[in-house]
Amino acid sequence: MTAEATAADTTPAPFRILPRIDDRNRFFWTSGADGRLRFLRCQDCGYFVHPPIPLCPKCHSKDVAPEAVSGRATVATYTINHQPWMPGLEPPFVVAIVEIEEQPDVRLTTNIVNCAPDDVRSGMPVTVLFEHHPDEPDDVYLPLFEPAKGA
Amino acid sequence: MAKSDEILERRACITGIGQSVIGRRLFRDPLELTIDAVLAAVEDAGLTTDDIDGLSTYPGPMEVPPGFSGAGAYDVMDALRLSVGWYGSGLETSGQCGSVINACMAVATGLARHVVCFRSVWEGSAQGSKGRAAVMPGGGDGGAARIPRAGGFQQWTLPFSAPSAAIWIAMFAQRHFDRYGTTREQLAQIALNGRKNAALNPNAIYTDPMSMDDYFAARMISTPFCLYDCDVPCDGATAFVVSHVDAAADTRKTPIHIEAVGAAIRGRPSWDQFDDLSTMSNRDAAAQLWTRTDLKPSDVQLVEAYDGFSFITLSWLEALGLCKVGEGGPFIEGGTRIARDGELPLNTHGGQLSAGRLHGYGFLHEACVQLWGEGGARQVPRRPEVAVAGVGGGNTCGCLLLTHRN
Numbered sequence: 001m002t003a004e005a006t007a008a009d010t011t012p013a014p015f016r017i018l019p020r021i022d023d024r025n026r027f028f029w030t031s032g033a034d035g036r037l038r039f040l041r042c043q044d045c046g047y048f049v050h051p052p053i054p055l056c057p058k059c060h061s062k063d064v065a066p067e068a069v070s071g072r073a074t075v076a077t078y079t080i081n082h083q084p085w086m087p088g089l090e091p092p093f094v095v096a097i098v099e100i101e102e103q104p105d106v107r108l109t110t111n112i113v114n115c116a117p118d119d120v121r122s123g124m125p126v127t128v129l130f131e132h133h134p135d136e137p138d139d140v141y142l143p144l145f146e147p148a149k150g151a
Numbered sequence: 152m153a154k155s156d157e158i159l160e161r162r163a164c165i166t167g168i169g170q171s172v173i174g175r176r177l178f179r180d181p182l183e184l185t186i187d188a189v190l191a192a193v194e195d196a197g198l199t200t201d202d203i204d205g206l207s208t209y210p211g212p213m214e215v216p217p218g219f220s221g222a223g224a225y226d227v228m229d230a231l232r233l234s235v236g237w238y239g240s241g242l243e244t245s246g247q248c249g250s251v252i253n254a255c256m257a258v259a260t261g262l263a264r265h266v267v268c269f270r271s272v273w274e275g276s277a278q279g280s281k282g283r284a285a286v287m288p289g290g291g292d293g294g295a296a297r298i299p300r301a302g303g304f305q306q307w308t309l310p311f312s313a314p315s316a317a318i319w320i321a322m323f324a325q326r327h328f329d330r331y332g333t334t335r336e337q338l339a340q341i342a343l344n345g346r347k348n349a350a351l352n353p354n355a356i357y358t359d360p361m362s363m364d365d366y367f368a369a370r371m372i373s374t375p376f377c378l379y380d381c382d383v384p385c386d387g388a389t390a391f392v393v394s395h396v397d398a399a400a401d402t403r404k405t406p407i408h409i410e411a412v413g414a415a416i417r418g419r420p421s422w423d424q425f426d427d428l429s430t431m432s433n434r435d436a437a438a439q440l441w442t443r444t445d446l447k448p449s450d451v452q453l454v455e456a457y458d459g460f461s462f463i464t465l466s467w468l469e470a471l472g473l474c475k476v477g478e479g480g481p482f483i484e485g486g487t488r489i490a491r492d493g494e495l496p497l498n499t500h501g502g503q504l505s506a507g508r509l510h511g512y513g514f515l516h517e518a519c520v521q522l523w524g525e526g527g528a529r530q531v532p533r534r535p536e537v538a539v540a541g542v543g544g545g546n547t548c549g550c551l552l553l554t555h556r557n
Contacts, residue, residue, distance in 0.1 A: 017288055017309040020300035050424075051307065077329070077428050079321035081312070082371040086287040087298070088312040095313045095373070097322055097423050109319075109423045111311050122329040142310050 013131045015087050018140050024052050027066040032130030032141025036068040039106060048103045071128035073098040073145060076107060080117045094120050098145055114146040158443050163255035164406035165553070166265070166394040167196025168519045173354045173387035173507055176275040181221030181386070185271040186230055188388035196392040197403025198265060203392070204236045205263030209250040209270055209511070211240030216286040218277025221388060227269065237262035245414035245436055246457070246543020247511025248551060252412045254393040264398040268391045270512035274384035283384065287314050307423065317381055317460060319422045320544060321373040324462035326428040328375060333465070333480035335375050339366045340486040341461035341497075342379040342504050348491055349501025351529035356383050356507040380461040385507030389516050407522050410537075410552040413440030420546045429477075431463070433470035433541060433548040440539075440550050441472065448472035451552075452535035453521050454495060455514035457542050458502040467541035468497075471550065496521075496531045511542040515551065522555035 019029050031038040040049040042056035043063040049055075055062050078096035094112040099105070112120050113129070126145035133140040155161075169191025171184040193200060212223035224240045227233070237257040245252060247270055254266040278285045288298045288309060301309035308314065327333050343366065349355035361379065369377040392402075399406040413436035418426040425431070441448070448471060456467035465479035473495060474482035483489050489497035500506045500517040507513070518538040520526050541550040 016312070017298050017301050019306035019310055020302040022302075025306065077322040077326040079318055079325055079376075080371075080374040081318055081321075083315070083317065083373060085284055085312070085314050093312060095311060095318050095322070097428065105424070105426070107423050109308050109311055109313055122326065144311075 013133055014089055016131070016133060016142060017088065018133055018135060021138050021140070024054070026138060028052060029140050030138050031066070032132070032143060033139065035130065037071045037128045037143055038066040038068050039100070040064045041067040048100070048106045050106045069100055069102045072101040072148065073108070073126050073128070074101070074104070075112065075120065075122055075124040075126055077122055078112065078120050080120070092117050096120065096145070098126055108143060111144050112146065113144050152445070153443050158411060159259035160252070160255040160409045160412045162259040162396055163393050164396050164399050164408050165391055165519055166399055166402040166404065166406050167192045167194070167198065167392035168516050169193070169195055169390045170354070170516060171388040173356070173385060173509065174275065175356050175383070175385055175507070176279070177273070177386040178276050179386065181271055181273040181388075182226055182230060184273070184386060184388040185222040185227060185269055188271070188390040189227060189231070189267055189269055192267060192390035192392050195403070196265070196394070198392065198401065200231050200233060202265050202401070203233055203267050205254060205257050205266030206233065206235055206238040207250045207254040207257070207266055207268045208240045209244065209247045210242035213242070218272060218274035218286070218384070221271030221273050222269070227267070235263065237266070244547070245416070245549030246547050248515055248540065248542040249414060249547070249549045251391060251393060251515060251551065252414050252549055255409055255412060258393060258395040264395050266393045268393055269388060270510055271388035272508065272510050273386040274508060275386045278384055283315070304421075315373070316545070317376060318373045320460040320462055321376045323428055323431065323466070324375050324460070327462065327466070330429050331477035331480065336363070337480035337484045338375065338380065338461050338465065339363055340483040340489065341458055341464045341502070342366055344486050344489050345458065345498050345502040345504040345506070348499050348529060349505035352500050352506055355501045355505055356385055357505045376460060376462075379504065382459050382503035382508040383505070385509065387507060387509050389509050389512035391515065391519070404523065405555070407519055408554045410446060410554050411440050411443035412552070413437050413443075413550040415439040416546060416548070418546075422545055425546060430470065431466055431544055431548060432546050433467050433544070433550070436548045436550050437467070437470040437472065437541065440552055444552060446537060446552065450537050451495070451539050452533070453499070453518065453531060453538040454497050455499070455518045455538065455540045456497065457511060457514060457544055458498060458504050459508065459544055461504065463544040464498065464502070466544070471539060471541055491529065492532050499526065499529055499531060514542050515540040518553055522553060
């Protein structure tokens with residue numbers, strides 16, 4: 001855990017390698033500031049585009065813009081990692097690929113939290129929550145997922 | 152099927168193979184290892200470096216991750232003062248042996264007559280005593296303070312503590328387990344079979360016997376993978392001479408013919424956005440291969456299939472149609488079918504799990520060894536005439552169907 005990560009944060013997040021923010025990905029990594037997950041969406045054909053690129057792969061329209069989604073997703077697959085590869089989360093922790101409700105071919109590699117690792121299953125409904133990392137010039141909000149309430 | 156006069160890879164053949172000394176950590180100059188393998192392959196073909204007019208390698212010069220590339224095409228070209236009509240390297244190709252497929256195309260077009268292909272690694276020495284953690288971000292002695300931000304593809308994995316292909320491939324394996332009921336007991340056969348074969352390979356890294364109990368006693372890396380589902384980094388180089396069939400008359404041995412290759416990828420070129428997480432782009436490469444030959448999966452007598460992680464091998468067996476999709480687990484269960492003396496010998500050198508992570512080229516090398524009947528103690532009892540090498544995993548896969556008439 002770095003001093004920078006904890007200084008401005010009363011609920012310190014674990015050390016994370018943060019993404020390098022650029023003009024293409026800034027909206028995604030800062031989207032959690034209002035608690036909403038966003039993806040680029042084609043304003044012509046409605047297709048969600050991920051990872052962000054400046055055109056729609058389906059219709060080649062360049063009119064793509066960030067839109068909020070529900071934050072609901074399904075665990076497509078997962079693994080319980082036991083190996084301490086690098087500074088960061090303490091093993092064991094769950095890495096999963098989740099598919100978003102609006103368009104299942106949009107996937108995120110993420111962590112499943114607020115859940116015992118052994119309780120994670122493929123097909124499990126999950127919802128997004130954000131881990132806040134104060135940073136300059138933009139705070140970063142990592143989208144993590146937890147079991148959907150009532151699931 | 153493609154018309155036979157359009158299957159131009161058949162104008163190429165393999166005329167020589169070579170390997171350097173191979174070890175867990177050799178602390179030798181990786182260019183020296185590379186040149187040792189290259190010269191061994193040229194000599195095996197009965198040629199001299201004056202005959203070599205093409206060079207192909209995977210991945211080309213790369214400083215990161217340490218040890219991943221021992222030499223680039225320019226390094227070898229200059230060290231041997233080669234004069235070439237064609238050369239190339241690159242990471243974005245159909246698996247490590249995409250570089251061999253490229254060489255086939257170069258000789259088929261006449262840009263070169265004898266192309267040396269090589270793959271050189273020194274990951275064992277580069278990682279040193281700290282193992283793979285040494286080459287991960289913040290690994291070794293740098294600590295967290297020296298970790299750079301994650302850009303490109305890594306931004307989608309590193310922030311979630313998922314830096315390793317072990318994690319990514321483990322998720323493919325879990326998808327297969329969930330969809331088809333594949334089990335760790337079944338998957339273990341890839342590791343056990345490899346270890347049994349490695350015991351007969353004097354160049355293998357790990358040769359001590361391994362039992363099912365040993366497998367289950369090993370520490371978990373990332374479920375469902377334990378330590379023995381992950382290959383062992385090493386130092387070493389492998390090389391081939393790919394010749395035009397018309398030039399093969401100049402060579403020492405009867406050539407190994409390239410019946411067909413597969414290089415396709417039809418899903419998104421991504422670890423986590425690929426359309427079907429229970430398979431990989433080997434699905435597409437292998438399907439393409441079978442459109443380019445009259446031979447059938449039932450004609451295959453030997454399979455050498457990539458095992459950077461055990462599940463990848465199982466995935467290749469399904470992709471190549473050697474068993475039905477989803478039935479890879481039952482197919483290898485018990486291990487007798489894939490044993491060296493079984494009906495479909497698999498990874499007869501021990502694979503990367505036990506013989507060392509020569510990164511793809513080791514499988515094609517072993518297919519040639521067996522087709523030429525040069526396997527010594529590990530030669531399969533009935534010398535094969537048709538072999539397939541399936542190389543790579545995830546979104547970087549390629550395959551070659553080889554024939555050699557005894």
